[in-house]
Amino acid sequence: MNMSEYGQVDKPGLPTREFTPNEFREVDQVYEPDFDKVEEDFVQKLWNGQRFFNANLISIDGREIRVLKPGVWNREEGPDFMHAEIEINGKLHVGDVEIHVKSSEWYAHKHHLNSRYNRVVLHVVFFNDDFNLRTRLQNGKRIPTLELLKWIDAPIGDLFDETVQTEADATNFCRVSGNRLNIENLKNTFESLGVERFLEKADAVRLLRTRLNFEQILYEGVMEALGYSQNSKPLRELAQRVPFSDFDHKSEHEIQAILFGIAGLLPSQSEKPLSGNNTNDPFIVALETLWEASAHAKHPDRMNVSQWRFGKIRPYNYPTRRIAAMSQLIYHCRGSLMMYFLPTCEKAATVNTPKLLRTIRIELLNLLMLDPIDYWETHANFGKGGTQKAKLIGESRALDIMVNKILPVAYIWAVESESRKLQNAILKLYSDYTKLQENSVIRQVDRQIFTEAQPMRLISPTAKIQQGMMRLYKNYCADQLCDLCPIIEHNAVLLEEG
Numbered sequence: 001m002n003m004s005e006y007g008q009v010d011k012p013g014l015p016t017r018e019f020t021p022n023e024f025r026e027v028d029q030v031y032e033p034d035f036d037k038v039e040e041d042f043v044q045k046l047w048n049g050q051r052f053f054n055a056n057l058i059s060i061d062g063r064e065i066r067v068l069k070p071g072v073w074n075r076e077e078g079p080d081f082m083h084a085e086i087e088i089n090g091k092l093h094v095g096d097v098e099i100h101v102k103s104s105e106w107y108a109h110k111h112h113l114n115s116r117y118n119r120v121v122l123h124v125v126f127f128n129d130d131f132n133l134r135t136r137l138q139n140g141k142r143i144p145t146l147e148l149l150k151w152i153d154a155p156i157g158d159l160f161d162e163t164v165q166t167e168a169d170a171t172n173f174c175r176v177s178g179n180r181l182n183i184e185n186l187k188n189t190f191e192s193l194g195v196e197r198f199l200e201k202a203d204a205v206r207l208l209r210t211r212l213n214f215e216q217i218l219y220e221g222v223m224e225a226l227g228y229s230q231n232s233k234p235l236r237e238l239a240q241r242v243p244f245s246d247f248d249h250k251s252e253h254e255i256q257a258i259l260f261g262i263a264g265l266l267p268s269q270s271e272k273p274l275s276g277n278n279t280n281d282p283f284i285v286a287l288e289t290l291w292e293a294s295a296h297a298k299h300p301d302r303m304n305v306s307q308w309r310f311g312k313i314r315p316y317n318y319p320t321r322r323i324a325a326m327s328q329l330i331y332h333c334r335g336s337l338m339m340y341f342l343p344t345c346e347k348a349a350t351v352n353t354p355k356l357l358r359t360i361r362i363e364l365l366n367l368l369m370l371d372p373i374d375y376w377e378t379h380a381n382f383g384k385g386g387t388q389k390a391k392l393i394g395e396s397r398a399l400d401i402m403v404n405k406i407l408p409v410a411y412i413w414a415v416e417s418e419s420r421k422l423q424n425a426i427l428k429l430y431s432d433y434t435k436l437q438e439n440s441v442i443r444q445v446d447r448q449i450f451t452e453a454q455p456m457r458l459i460s461p462t463a464k465i466q467q468g469m470m471r472l473y474k475n476y477c478a479d480q481l482c483d484l485c486p487i488i489e490h491n492a493v494l495l496e497e498g
Helices: 040-049 156-163 183-208 214-226 228-241 252-263 276-280 282-293 319-332 337-350 354-368 395-416 420-432 440-449 463-477
Strands: 024-027 030-033 064-069 081-088 091-102 120-127 134-136 142-147
Touching: 040 081, 040 091, 040 120, 040 156, 081 120, 183 395, 183 420, 183 463, 214 228, 214 319, 214 337, 214 395, 228 252, 228 319, 252 282, 252 319, 276 282, 319 337, 337 354, 337 395, 337 420, 354 395, 354 420, 395 420, 395 463, 420 463, 440 463
Parallel strands: 091 120, 120 142
Antiparallel strands: 024 030, 064 081, 081 091, 134 142
């Protein structure tokens, strides 16, 4: 293979370097990689750094590609870059980008069978080894494939040298990294950003109010939050397919039967039938009977089982158990999710001591942390059960739902009710909740901002501070708006003099 065919341009004056035989082989004094030695992380770094000699790219099927935003690097399960903005033949596409070393890996990893990858707008590979000109998604749509080897802006060996540094490339360019911090100013900055993020979420609720009532907004929000990143979208879709109003005067088992039936997760809907005595379990028989008797069973538009993720998830976080949790919550709220939570929120407007406020925060979490009953005491899915008993919604998940879903909805309720006192009380509740579980964004900000000498614990992270970190990363770092960095603007960095 002659590298000139791939747009590789030799740059005079660049230092040369020797490579071991099992890394590269020499062809006409140009190094061609052994593709079995190239790692996906390397290709991700090329994409993240946009290491191309030309901004006008061409996909392998001849379409014009321009990258407006490469996307946010996703370190968790799912597409490698999210929220990318790509122009394809002059038309803007907003979605995800998936990276592979070889194009055939898309099919080897079975992404073409996984609905989670239906938002991918561009398949980026280091080397194209597939006869297909375009990449097929689970929904049948085909997207372009971009081969980076044709467009890289430096000899491959030099790119290897440059990228073998830190896992988090963003820290290489961050003006805050490595500097001494004014901890008090930094904490205040994150708290301010945390309030901004909360109000941003509240504004999203305000927009939803133009077409949805409070009950449906809260119902969809809680469902989405129950799914973590793996099942948040299908759970929200389920809530949209079965509106909250459909559950009026329904028993808990009827609610479960409807939700599991529309989700396509009942044992009778599975391609793998239950074994042994599980098929005759009284609970399963009752659910199947209630489903067949429901009006929803006659509706042909049901979800596909392939939409649900069970792999790499703890059994007690399975979507089946999350649906059981939502069913129990719907039943307990007696027709109104808002009236289930709002009276406790309103109590916060009448207290003036931290101890009483803490009691109210705990009361709100306890409304979510329901004990399982019947079948779900010992089951995570339909079939063989276990002996371990755990709450359907644990404390960390309840805290996340409260901070990200319930309080923003309650705040807009207070705004529409013109109750300034309740608005302030909800902001006070939000400000005092303890920290949430760390995610990839929080860990990235930790690597980027803090050091061993000044670790993150010095700012005593709360939920509000963590939300501020997420706003910093998503609104500034991800778009490389370093000139507008709030940390520098608020004098939280102690720059060296001279």
